Amino acid sequence: MSRPSRREDLIESALTLFNANGFHAVGIDRILSEGGLAKMTLYRHFPSKDALILGVLEAREKSVNGWFAGILAASYPDGEARLLAVFDGLESWFENRSPLGPFYGCLFVKASAEFPQPGNTIHQAALEAKLAFVEMVAEAAAQEGFKKPRLLAREVSILKEGAIVMAHIQGTSAPASDARKAAKSLLATWPRKN
Amino acid sequence: MSRPSRREDLIESALTLFNANGFHAVGIDRILSEGGLAKMTLYRHFPSKDALILGVLEAREKSVNGWFAGILAASYPDGEARLLAVFDGLESWFENRSPLGPFYGCLFVKASAEFPQPGNTIHQAALEAKLAFVEMVAEAAAQEGFKKPRLLAREVSILKEGAIVMAHIQGTSAPASDARKAAKSLLATWPRKN
DNA sequence: AGCAAACAAGACCGATCTGTATCTTTTGAA
DNA sequence: TTCAAAAGATACAGATCGGTCTTGTTTGCT
Numbered sequence A, B: 001m002s003r004p005s006r007r008e009d010l011i012e013s014a015l016t017l018f019n020a021n022g023f024h025a026v027g028i029d030r031i032l033s034e035g036g037l038a039k040m041t042l043y044r045h046f047p048s049k050d051a052l053i054l055g056v057l058e059a060r061e062k063s064v065n066g067w068f069a070g071i072l073a074a075s076y077p078d079g080e081a082r083l084l085a086v087f088d089g090l091e092s093w094f095e096n097r098s099p100l101g102p103f104y105g106c107l108f109v110k111a112s113a114e115f116p117q118p119g120n121t122i123h124q125a126a127l128e129a130k131l132a133f134v135e136m137v138a139e140a141a142a143q144e145g146f147k148k149p150r151l152l153a154r155e156v157s158i159l160k161e162g163a164i165v166m167a168h169i170q171g172t173s174a175p176a177s178d179a180r181k182a183a184k185s186l187l188a189t190w191p192r193k194n
Numbered sequence C: 001a002g003c004a005a006a007c008a009a010g011a012c013c014g015a016t017c018t019g020t021a022t023c024t025t026t027t028g029a030a
Numbered sequence D: 001t002t003c004a005a006a007a008g009a010t011a012c013a014g015a016t017c018g019g020t021c022t023t024g025t026t027t028g029c030t
Helices: A004-019 A028-035 A039-044 A049-073 A078-094 A108-114 A121-143 A150-168 A172-186 B003-021 B029-035 B041-047 B049-073 B081-093 B107-114 B121-143 B149-170 B174-187
Strands: none
Touching: A004 A028, A004 A039, A004 A049, A004 A108, A028 A039, A049 A108, A049 A121, A049 B174, A078 A121, A078 A150, A078 A172, A108 A121, A108 A150, A108 B107, A108 B149, A121 A150, A121 B149, A150 A172, A150 B107, A150 B121, A150 B174, A172 B029, A172 B041, A172 B149, A172 B174, B003 B041, B003 B049, B003 B107, B029 B041, B029 B121, B049 B081, B049 B107, B049 B121, B081 B121, B081 B149, B081 B174, B107 B149, B121 B149, B149 B174
């Protein structure tokens, strides 16, 4: 009942609380008490709270980007439908119908907001997670024969991030369909090979 | 040297520090020492730190939305150019050439990230600032004869928010031109009256 | 069964937080 | 010029922060 188990418990408890309350607003004691964990257990697995935050971001990157990867990897009638599926995924996320848990905005945006200095390690971890998503979309766009797939991926990602921010601030899932419409218009005129 | 002067000094010092470091990470003592202000001066003008944060957000809403209002109110060859000017403004903001000061992401996004609960007063203040921007764009779009101006305003706003988030996380201004290209594609096929 | 590592629980430390109180100096208007 | 309000400076209180240490119990492996 030890090896990776306690470490995962720490990350799970921290992830839940960070998501719902932010990083600075959540103290170590609360993470531990709500997880039924001891303080020395935390400091056996992580040298500091910042290291725990990095561990949480790393785990979150795998689950979030893994979820989107699964969406992009499904089969669709055409390339347009494949990329638009991202926004259907967003809507299910916003409406708490996704495996990502209750929606309180994007944890990486939260991290870059609470650690705004570009050189900060946590800020950079958030950046890497976002770049990995853009790369995923770029590969899907390239496979579907879209020209300038990286530019398309960046524009789609901007729509995705904007929808996440607006959905969180407003507390509604409506931005998902707004962003989807914009993406559809974008894809309708985007040049393709063949 | 008193009336609204000290209150403005408090807000200015707090705004600078909140922008660069976030809300929870900045203590009252630092706001006061860097502003050359006394503690009782703060609590004479604001009942609490949260009230100061609300004051800062209110002031920021005026300056940011006022700046965008000026951009939208200028004269342009056509409606497309008017709405696209928002993204030229974004680029100057990201590159620290705007009157909004050094760019550390959007303060309202930061606020909604650090106070993620929808019912929170600070969260709601951030929401109002964002809704005011959408309304501004909707009015401009309507005046330019775009059909469904509110939907267009929401899609443009999503592009704007996404560009802000990506620019802050990446530390580059490139998302401004990416979002501008997407907006241009959007406007090119958007139905208009007349 | 036995043993060393991991764990829960909680006392403890110094630093820092928000907010209050005290005292002296400065300000602005009659 | 006088005087009350405002402001600067600083000490202080109580709570909470991240992090260390100790004690006794449980776990997993041989």
